[in-house]
Amino acid sequence: MNIKKSTQGEQIVLGLNGRLDTTTAQDFQTALLEEIKSGKNIILDFTELAYVSSAGLRSLLTGQKAVTRQHTTMALRHVPEEIMEVLDMTGFSDILTIEDA
Numbered sequence: 001m002n003i004k005k006s007t008q009g010e011q012i013v014l015g016l017n018g019r020l021d022t023t024t025a026q027d028f029q030t031a032l033l034e035e036i037k038s039g040k041n042i043i044l045d046f047t048e049l050a051y052v053s054s055a056g057l058r059s060l061l062t063g064q065k066a067v068t069r070q071h072t073t074m075a076l077r078h079v080p081e082e083i084m085e086v087l088d089m090t091g092f093s094d095i096l097t098i099e100d101a
Helices: 025-036 054-070 081-090
Strands: 002-008 011-020 041-052 074-077 097-099
Touching (some): 011 054, 054 074
Parallel strands (some): 011 041, 041 074
Antiparallel strands (some): 002 011
16 A cells, blocks of 8 residues: 655645555554644545555544544545445444545
8 A cells, every 4th residue: 555645735635545454554554643643634535545454444543533632633535435335334434534525
């Protein structure tokens, strides 16, 4: 998985490409938590994300807890249908902020 970082005003956008799974989740979580420390709102662009495993879901949950403590926000954007189904089935769509645009 590759992570492409950009800044849009007061937001940091992390574009994920590939698979968020057991082999990539820890690196993603480390990068995400580092960006959360900036105090800026986080957008996770899932346009090019192909797969999320339970390890990936756990890293998203860890990020959500961190932004709550930091009093910032984290939102998922452009979530593919297959990944949205996983988020719905696991109840993560009720916990995470998911945007269309």
